[in-house]
Amino acid sequence: MFTIGEFAALGRVSVRMLRHYDGIALLRPAVVDPHTGYRYYRAAQLGRLNRAIALKDLGLTLDQVRAVLDDEVDSAELRGMLRLRRAQLAAQVAADTARLARIEARLRMLETEDRMTTEDVVLKEIPAVRIAELTAVAASYQPTDIGPAIQPLYPELFRRLDEAHVRPTGPAIAWYEPEGGGEMVVVHAGATVSVDSGAARDFAIVDLPAVPTAATLVHHGSMDEVEASMQVLARWIEENGWRAEGYAREVYLEYCQGEPEKGVTELQIPVSRR
Numbered sequence: 001m002f003t004i005g006e007f008a009a010l011g012r013v014s015v016r017m018l019r020h021y022d023g024i025a026l027l028r029p030a031v032v033d034p035h036t037g038y039r040y041y042r043a044a045q046l047g048r049l050n051r052a053i054a055l056k057d058l059g060l061t062l063d064q065v066r067a068v069l070d071d072e073v074d075s076a077e078l079r080g081m082l083r084l085r086r087a088q089l090a091a092q093v094a095a096d097t098a099r100l101a102r103i104e105a106r107l108r109m110l111e112t113e114d115r116m117t118t119e120d121v122v123l124k125e126i127p128a129v130r131i132a133e134l135t136a137v138a139a140s141y142q143p144t145d146i147g148p149a150i151q152p153l154y155p156e157l158f159r160r161l162d163e164a165h166v167r168p169t170g171p172a173i174a175w176y177e178p179e180g181g182g183e184m185v186v187v188h189a190g191a192t193v194s195v196d197s198g199a200a201r202d203f204a205i206v207d208l209p210a211v212p213t214a215a216t217l218v219h220h221g222s223m224d225e226v227e228a229s230m231q232v233l234a235r236w237i238e239e240n241g242w243r244a245e246g247y248a249r250e251v252y253l254e255y256c257q258g259e260p261e262k263g264v265t266e267l268q269i270p271v272s273r274r
Helices: 004-011 015-023 045-057 062-069 075-113 143-150 153-163 227-239
Strands: 039-041 122-126 129-138 172-178 185-192 204-208 211-220 242-244 249-254 264-273
Touching: 004 015, 004 039, 004 045, 015 039, 045 062, 062 075, 122 264, 129 143, 129 153, 129 172, 143 153, 143 185, 153 185, 185 204, 211 227, 227 242, 227 264
Parallel strands: none
Antiparallel strands: 122 211, 129 185, 129 204, 172 185, 172 249, 211 264, 242 264, 249 264
């Protein structure tokens, strides 16, 4: 037999872990000296220890590990435990992947801040336009909330336009407005059309009014990285004595759903003199 220290070394675990496993009845010593309280283990117990470590690494709790090793859990229950753990790990990987993408986007934004200048801003009049639109609600103005809300709208809108035999006559246009008094945002996904507004259709027909004066800037790339361009516009508006009015519009000059990094979007912010 082996002392607890020797057994810990053989199993590549800590003595503290073995004491804990003893305390929760996961791995009892083969013998406990009644006089000294010293714990002794047999070589055959290394198999149970290794299986316990493997199951724990899969994400099972120690109580679940003990139940599996003591045959209190049948194969169907074990499959259920492992499927649940697989789903949890998949969700964690997805969340970490999304978080990594946001960090990379933020880094790219910081890298381009110094290269983008307010000289690219153009002040112009925006004519009235009629659009067909679908709407959704996003949790906030953050690109990570706006993107999942707006991205499904355009394929669905174009599908409905095709079924209604309505052809877009200009670029797609999006804009956003707050929902109530909270952070929720109504997302408007529209396509420029020339149709009668009175006919019954499964999409709305909206007339966007003309904008006498708008500060505009062409953004190249994914809309997940639009913050840098919006900062340039905001700086230009502030430095030149203008005030933002109404809701900003996004005009998709080149809409690339499958390759958003190739997109070209004109940002339009209605402005007035202070």
